Amino acid sequence: MTGKIVGMPKGLLYHYYYVLWKNFFDALGFRVRVSSDTNKRIVNTGIMSAVDEACLPVKVFYGHVLDVAEQVDYLFLPRIVSVTEKEYMCPKLLGIPDMLKACMINPPCLIDTTINLRNNNSQIYQAIKEICAIIQVPLKDGIRAWQRAEKAQGDYELYLQAGNLPAGFNSNLGEYPIALLGHGYNIYDAYLNMGMIHKLQDLGARIWTKEMVPKSIVDTYARKLPKRMFWTFGKQLLGSGLYYLEHNQVKGIIYVASFGCGPDSMVGDLLERWARRYNNKPFMFLTLDEHSGEAGLVTRLEAFMDMVKRRVG
Ligand code: SF4
Structure with a gap:
């Protein structure tokens, strides 16, 4: 264990990739701290901090970032450009790290690596290398952690495909x-x-x-x-x-x-x-x-x- 804490805001891509990144940082000996469940305070903070043009989930994400930022050593805020070949994420997601940097006064160390798999999935290894440099762990450990995390994410996606809802919901109700x-x-x-x-x-x-x-x-x-x-x-x-x-x-x-x-x-x-x-x-x-x-x-x-x-x- 490094004893260091990585903060993860519970908004936007958290709902897709939490299992992946939680397993990655766990495998490297970091503790992951997630912001609170969305609540009135988080929504109001987000609305006051974000630019007016932002969509509601981006505004709420601001609130989650500010909720967790003060309690952690690192804040996981990657710029996710593309997760699939020949496809892109929405432009508002691409701008998240820059927009948030502008509104935080004393941010923790940001893990704001760009993830862009638009041309080739193997580009993820460049991102892993950058993350390892920021959190100061050997690349070989990072690659091993990534392989473990990828497996956990794949298993989780299969679990959802089998007709299950994420944790906190009962999938078996209703006719x-x-x-x-x-x-x-x-x-x-x-x-x-x-x-x-x-x-x-x-x-x-x-x-x-x-x-x-x-x-x-x-x-x-x-x-x-x-x-x-x-x-x-x-x-x-x-x-x-x-x-x-x-x-x-x-x-x-x-x-x-x-x-x-x-x-x-x-x-x-x-x-x-x-x-x-x-x-x-x-x-x-x-x-x-x-x-x-x-x-x-x-x-x-x-x-x-x-x-x-x-x-x-
Ligand atoms: S796709 Fe983009 S604009 Fe739409 S809700 Fe998500 S972040 Fe906002």
Whole structure:
């Protein structure tokens, strides 16, 4: 154990890659400290600190960074440009380290390595080398830790694909299969979405997510679009959405978007049009923003589930 602490903000890509990076730093003898669950204080701090143009999840991420920054030796804030060949992350994610550096007064040592696998997956080793240099561990240990972490992440993704929700949710509730689509940081953040998964399960929904759809199926369905989608998460949402639209067991689709998100407004709109034109399956588009009210959400979820139940008969 080095005894040093690496801070991880519990927002944005935490909801995709926590298992990977937690295992990586654990294997190197670091302790990982995660910011608190999203709460009113974190949201308000984020809103006050972030630029007005940022989408809601980016604003909330600011709050998480400021929540954990003072308690750690290192802050894990990579610039993730691309995680898949020939694809990109959203531009707002690319700018995260620079935007945050500008608003922190005495930040801990930042691990702000660029991760860009746009041309070649093996470029991850350049990123590992840079991280090892920042945290001062031998490269050979870093590579060994990375291999262990990759295995853990792969196992976790298979666990989700087997129909499971992340920790903290019960995957076995509900009898009406509903696809709940959206970025992980919207779907799995129970404060931001006002407990949407639990509310839907109380209404009888069985939740299916984009993480349950294997990559090969996502790729096949995303190719239905005449133009290639080069945003990784946009492609996952589009491919899984088109798959669920054709899936006989899925009785309805809810798309959860963030206010201020360009990719969401495009992908959600495409899926909604597709649903109306070809499938006639109940489809609801919900937008989260910092002013979303719980009563309005409950009314819409109840109306949606009533429609699903009427159709099923
Ligand atoms: S994909 Fe949308 S919600 Fe996510 S960071 Fe980009 S703009 Fe924000």
